[in-house]
Amino acid sequence: MAEVCPSEEKTEPFTTEELQARLQGSIHVDEFDDVRQDTVPLDALIVEEDHHKQGIRILVRPLTRNRSVSPGNDNVQWLALRAEVADLQQSKSRVLAVTQTSKDINFSIRIPQGDEEDRPPLWSELYYNPSGDGLILWNRSDVPIILTRVSPPIPETGAIFGQDINPGGTQELSPGSWRINIYTTPVLDFRILEKRPATLLVPRESADSSSNPDTSLINSLGKRSFLADADDEASNGTPEKRARREEGEGEHRDDEVIVFDGQLILPFSNVANTKEVAVSNGHALLEIQKDETAFIPGRGLDQYQLTRREQIAVTSASSVFTAEHSQVLDSIITVKVLKTRGPGNGSADTRPQDTHRDVIRQADVWLREYRNQEELRHESIVRLYGGDARYLSLYMEHVDGKDLAAGGVWREPATELFMGDRQDALRILRDITGALNFVHEKGRIHNDIKPANILYSRDRGAVLCDFGLSTSTKDPATNGGTPYYVPPEFFAHKLRGPASDVWALGVTMLYVLRKIAFPEARGRKGHPKQLYWKIADLHRRHHYANRPSSAAAQMHQWLAEVNEAKAHLNPRDRIEFLVLQMLTPNPGNRITMKIAKIELSKEKPAGGNAVGRVSDAGKSK
Structure with a gap:
């Protein structure tokens, strides 16, 4: 299995705008007047053991005529449940049952504004907590919602009655029944079930x-x-x-x-x-x-x-x-x-x-x-x-190899320099160039190329990992990543694309070629030349003087150091010349991974065939 890169990462979180860019599917729920008029409390409905085995986590009862929920898949189904105290002649209550499978991180509720209702639409997302039975409610609506706990209060936390959740606000919800109102209009009842424990x-x-x-x-x-x-x-x-x-x-x-x-x-x-x-x-x-x-x-x-x-x-x-x-x-x-x-x-x-x-x-x-x-x-x-x-x-x-930042394996702790030789550098450059060319041909950007995200052994070669910040080439530029590998075009114009991965690989190769020490070492407290900034701060200015932020000044200093290291690359050496082209400031003139792959195919390994040997596992089809 893919080995997750062990080094401690300084990775920027997603912004709210990036999170909102993730699209959710939706389905429309047909009209069920009997559902809207059902007065049986959700807490009174009997949930059978078979329902728990299905992984059902939420029971939902829309209280409006116009309603829809997402995601639009088989994880949402109508159930007819009998109340615990109901007689056999009483009809069962119909509710939407939401199942959490191994692919579901949340459940999104969207209820549009009805013609007959004087209220705005509702958009709330319920995120499952991986460490417990509770859920996190996130109000994505443009107006506040009123959240009320319908179940008896929880002794250790107390009841929640009529609590306003502002737009963008969140609230922790424990198992039990809850109601969402917009203004004075009841919109939705839902019941959170405890998950089956491992x-x-x-x-x-x-x-x-x-x-x-x-x-x-x-x-x-x-x-x-x-x-x-x-x-x-x-x-x-x-x-x-x-x-x-x-x-x-x-x-x-x-x-x-x-x-x-x-x-x-x-x-x-x-x-x-x-x-x-x-x-x-x-x-x-x-x-x-x-x-x-x-x-x-x-x-x-x-x-x-x-x-x-x-x-x-x-x-x-x-x-x-x-x-x-x-x-x-x-x-x-x-x-x-x-x-x-x-x-x-x-x-x-x-x-x-x-x-x-x-x-x-x-x-x-x-x-x-x-x-x-x-x-x-x-x-x-x-x-x-x-x-x-x-x-x-x-x-x-599982890749039997350590990442390039692993201390004592590929990184000398005392000097922070790479411990491999030229053949290691060639193999790493060849393998990761091939991987990035494949990623870019798929229309994607990795966004976090760095030594800690490259696993390497001389038997297997170099393997790229950690796609948690990857985006499509059509997506807006992300603030994610590690600052030392962010390209100058993001600094100047907030642009990122496949060429950004190429720049990041160029900086990584400066380390692999021992032209610079391990970049992340500069961010540690006590480093004699400490240098660290947040990517999200690069385009912020001091409100009182409209001056560039400290992050911009530090990145300017770092780019100057990268430029100085470039001066020590030998343009007559094929590997170093390719790295030099990866670090071209203008992304339009920067070498592509496709061309670099072709050029590297001309480089012959010295001393045996170790460079050309790769594992059969996981080869592209």
């Missing part, structure tokens, strides 16, 4: 160990439930969860056996040697320890096992480790899990809105990386096997 198979000796204060033994079946709430749900959880546990949810059943790629896959293995322990809260794939196996419930291919092996890297934004996946047979993969501060996980001085935005931002990063890399099949691009939006995880080909 379970964890842990070795019996690990489960018996008293050294783990965060776990407690429940039985000897060998599963641990990841629960979202801080209290011990095993003893005092909601009636819904207690009922499901009493029915033995999570135990092996014949109907949970699935077939993948012609192979029979069982939900659990080695049960006799494992135990079940409960964790009060957390994220299943972040809590799992080495040699433990997480069982992820779901329908069809959304149900799988993941056995954790070795940690590769941990940053503030992600955790990367190797694992065995029940649907990727006979192969070690790399797992990348995006972290969120999430509701309740921030520091004491963190505003709730900041944690809400973090969930939204990371969810959109996951979606962008998944979609961008899903169909990229090239020998020098990490292959994506799949992903799970429920945990913001990506499952990729």
Whole structure:
């Protein structure tokens, strides 16, 4: 599986405008007057165990004549549910049931303005929290909405009655029923259901160990439930969860056996040697320890096992480790899990809105990386096997190589210089040029070419990874990326395109050719020549003097240093001459990856055929 780059990244978040640029599909919901006039509380409707197995997370009851919801796919269906206290003669209540699959990061509600209703349209998005049962509501409407909790108040947080959510505002929502009003008009009722918890198979000796204060033994079946709430749900959880546990949810059943790629896959293995322990809260794939196996419930291919092996890297934004996946047979993969501060996980001085935005931002990063890399099949691009939006995880080909920023492997910690030789430089340039040419021919831009996003070994060669900031060539220029690799045309005219990737590869090659030290080292505190700025600040000016920002001054200094390093490139050396052309200031005159690929095909490797040897895995079709 693709190895996620282990180095700590200084990557800009998406702006609100970039997030809003992501299009959502929508479907129109037919008129159902009986739905609009139904007065049975959503809390009273019985949700069967089979509904939970489907992954249903939200029940929706529109309260207006004109209504539509998105996304427009099979994840939205009408259900007829009977109330808990209803007699058999009473008709069932019809509600929209929203299922969260492994591809869904959110559910978007769009209700247009009706001819008979004096209210503006509603647009709200409900983002799933990967670390719990709750959702994050984001008001995308042009007017405030009034959010009211219909269910009984939550003891530890109190009730929410008539709270205004301004345009662009967010709110954390716990399981239960809620109502949205615009002005005085009720527009929508919805009920959030608790998600099916993942379970964890842990070795019996690990489960018996008293050294783990965060776990407690429940039985000897060998599963641990990841629960979202801080209290011990095993003893005092909601009636819904207690009922499901009493029915033995999570135990092996014949109907949970699935077939993948012609192979029979069982939900659990080695049960006799494992135990079940409960964790009060957390994220299943972040809590799992080495040699433990997480069982992820779901329908069809959304149900799988993941056995954790070795940690590769941990940053503030992600955790990367190797694992065995029940649907990727006979192969070690790399797992990348995006972290969120999430509701309740921030520091004491963190505003709730900041944690809400973090969930939204990371969810959109996951979606962008998944979609961008899903169909990229090239020998020098990490292959994506799949992903799970429920945990913001990506499952990729494992590349047996470290990134070019790895200290002690390819980067000398004392000098911050690259530790390879000319043949390494040639192989890296040839492989990444081929990968970028393929990406550009697909109409995409990587936007974050740098040493930390290139994995390399002399056996496999160089492999490009991390497409979380990739955009289409038709998209507006993004503020994302790492500042040292941003091209001069963005500084001058806020332009980015395929030529921007070429510039970034040129800067990377200055490091690989030992013309400059590792650029990111300049951003560390205590560096004698510290230099770091935010890309988003480049075009801001001081409000009191209309002067360029400090970011602009620092980037100007950095471009001067790049220009100085260029002066040491030998134009009679084919590799260095290509790098020189990559660093042409005018993007229209800059060499393309297609031409560079042709030129590199003329360069013959010295001393054997190591440069020409590549793995067969993941070759482009």
